[in-house]
């Protein structure tokens with residue numbers, strides 16, 4: 497499973513990228529508003545993220561009609577070669593995804609919750625599909641179970657050349673809220689987990705690692721220095 501970071505915060509992206517294990521970045525309008533972003537600065541901000549990221553950077557459209565989504569998607573794709581256009585899983589979004597994929601523009605279909613939505617997203621040429629785990633949990637459903645169903649359904653088929661030629665669709669476990677979500681996403685075979693910075697840090701830090709390190713350091717002090 498690859499790790500993306502789910503944030504629009506440049507400091508978080510820079511720090512996580514320095515750890516050496518980051519494969520990409522996902523953003524959305526909420527994450528951009530959270531860092532105090534402005535409409536005028538949006539393209540420049542995405543460009544900065546693209547420069548920091550070694551992998552794909554999902555930038556989301558806000559239009560809801562296919563014509564608006566396509567137009568926005570084309571503009572976003574011009575920002576940098578690693579931009580992935582994030583499009584909602586709606587009828588208009590499916591139509592726009594097909595048009596963008598046919599132009600060679602990779603799309604991440606977001607706000608995906610069910611197997612039929614995921615299969616239709618892949619069939620429309622999506623490069624990535626993002627099932628939202630935490631938001632399913634929010635309505636007392638099992639988000640990981642739904643993610644697992646989607647991963648299994650997608651893996652039943654070969655998606656070669658359905659979207660951007662030569663590229664296979666990948667499932668991104670999104671709306672990840674905890675280390676347990678990350679563990680379970682890997683166990684059910686998600687291709688990617690996009691993880692908030694705070695959770696990503698918790699994925700590395702463990703009290704037994706910290707305590708073990710302290711014990712090793714203390715014992716090393718007892719070694720005769722000669």
Ligand code: G3P
Nearest residue numbers: 502630631670671672690
């Ligand atoms: O990747 C999608 C994510 O940003 C949504 O997360 O926690 O707002 O459901 P959340």
